[in-house]
Amino acid sequence: MNAASILLLAFAMSTDAFAAAVGKGSALIKPRWSEALRTGAIFGVIEALTPIVGWALGYAASDYVKAWDHWIAFTLLMVLGGRMLLGALKASDEEEMSKPARHGFWLLVATGFATSIDAMAVGVGLAFLDVSIATVAITIGLATFLMVTLGVMVGRLLGHIAGRWAEALGGVLLMGIGAVILYEHLSAIWVPG
Incomplete structure (x- = not known):
């Protein structure tokens, strides 16, 4: 996996957190930078830890599935990307939240964890690469911190519609990364040398 793929993966993983952050920002009354940075830090730390947990689980099983590793990574990324894309397309335009002055810490942790489950699954796939x-x-983690911080600040202006489109783009990017992983593996097999 090259640097460009890692960067694309990072931003793809952060788009669902961005979508949640846009919703969080639109649910607040005049969000401040301090709230955006706090939310970004919480989401970023959680999003950085979950792929490590997934990787550890996948690494423990890697000896048993080395022959299928590229297919596992491809399938996981396609399923997660497809789920994100479908979730974005099915989101209701009528979802409304009450507007608090500030989000509670545990609510942000729970939301951050919910948006990072896909990063754990990607971590499982990465154990085979x-x-x-x-x-x-x-x-x-850094991409999520950046995306969530910005998402909170633009949330009030753009509302949850931008969050839906960001999640859809993230899903497409995940599926593209899965296709690249499979292509790189299959082309390495077919290229003499």
């Missing part, structure tokens, strides 16, 4: 999980986890 030759990739530094620390680099990927840090990149995902």
Whole structure:
């Protein structure tokens, strides 16, 4: 997995958190930078930790599935990407939230964890690839921090519609990364050398 793929993966993983952050920002009365940074930090830390947990689980099983590793990564990314894309397309335009002055810590943790389940599944897939999980986890965490911080600040202006489109784009990017992983593996098999 090259640097561009890691960066794309990081931003794809952060789009569902961005979508949630846009919703959180639109649910607040005049969100401030301090609230946006706090939300970004909470989401970023959680999003960085979950692929490590998934990677550890996948790594423990890697000896049993080495022959199928590329197919597992491909399938996981396609399913997760498809789920994100369908979720974005099915979201209701009439969802409304009451507007608090500030979101509670545990609510943000719960939301951050809910949006990071896919990162854990991606971590499982990464256990079968030759990739530094620390680099990927840090990149995902930083991308999520950036996307969530910005998402909170633009949430009031753009509402949940932008969040839906960001989630759809993230789903398409995940499916594309899965296709690239499979292509790289299959082309390495077919290229003499």
